[in-house]
Amino acid sequence: MIATLTLNPSLDYFMRLEALNVGRLNRAIETAVRPGGKGINVSRVLKRLGVDSRAFGFIGGFTGDFIRRFLAEEGISAEFTVLEGLTRINVKISADRETELNGAPQPISQEDVERLLSVLGRLNAGDVFVMAGSVPASLPPDIYRRIIEKLPAGVKPVVDTSGRPLAEAIAARPYLIKPNRDELGQLFATDIQTVEETVLYAEKLLDEGVENVIVSLGADGALFMNREAALRASVPQGQIRSTVGSGDSLVAGFLAALEKGMAPAEAFRFGVAAGTATAFSDDLCTAEDVEKIWPRIALSTIREKRH
Incomplete structure (x- = not known):
């Protein structure tokens, strides 16, 4: 099985404009709303390529409910850890150049992390586990390394992140970065x-x-x-x-x-x-x-x- 983890998901609101005029009223010519987050993207593409996966991560509020429903409609199995508060909203603007406005992530407590780890403990040897995306500020930068060290034996960790979280994860010798x-x-x-x-x-x-x-x-x-x-x-x-x-x-x-x-x-x-x-x-x-x-x-x- 392939599983994915998104610590910092989002509801992404896409807007296409003729041009972005800062400080003035802008009217979109096209809009779309989709779940965001690198691990979620991996699960969505896997499904389109005929491979099932299971999506893990943190969600909350009506935006989190949207992500869960959206993935279910695409036939993607998910087991999210639910937090208080609202999954962030990101605005992606496509005009003469791309502009992104990313919302602040939900706070995540150590108790929330422990709840996630208890679920991940059900992974099996041979499973591929993709940890992708940024680490929210409320979590330590070595969180991916800590998760890898807690995974059941034989699980193959894949890490797609950057900066210190990536450097820390490398110390745990992942299967793929x-x-x-x-x-x-x-x-x-x-x-x-x-x-x-x-x-x-x-x-x-x-x-x-x-x-x-x-x-x-x-x-x-x-x-x-x-x-x-x-x-x-x-x-x-x-x-x-x-x-x-x-x-x-x-x-x-x-x-x-x-x-x-x-x-x-x-x-x-x-x-x-x-x-x-x-x-x-x-x-x-x-x-x-x-x-x-x-x-x-x-x-x-x-x-x-x-x-």
Whole structure:
């Protein structure tokens, strides 16, 4: 089974404008409301790719009820820990450029964390557990590491976050992490400019015990590295409609392909196709979108098996 965790979900209100005029009345030409949060995005894309998952996380209030109902309507199983207060509302504005207004997260107590951990204790060896997104200010920055250390033996942790929460999680030797190039540079307090530098620092993460590393490079594609191989994927040109959820789609596509029995290299190519398909869409990718782009993703080998 694949499970996802979203500590800091949201109700996302999308507005498309002809142009954003700050300080003046703006009228949207198109709106949409969807659940937000990286783990939730992973579950939604997995479902679209024909793979079931179970969504965990914290929700509250009428906005939390909306998230629960929305996922149920999409056929996604969820077991959220309910908090007092309101799940935050984020406003995503698409005009001449993208602008985001993110609401403040709900406070989360240690008792709330313990309730979550008791639920996660039912995961089984072999399950893949995706922890994705930012950490609310009311939680310690090492929360992902603490959760990994409390998981049942044999569960495969996947971490997609940034900054100190990612650095702390790396110490627990997760199965997979997926930073982008900037987030990788932040881990080592450096500005990574080239693919060669990206490879160098990704190798350092393998030395620290991470089993698999995917680094998203935006228009330059992505890298996949473990001790067996190091690969680079190049992406086709196309119109970028929105970058929201692209990295989450990459993770979901990669894990969905592994779940269906693909070899890691082909699963990586499929994941990059999913991330690209989302970038070319107004919403998260569909299976049809991914199937069209998948053959256009080119792989090249950076190095052979690591000794």
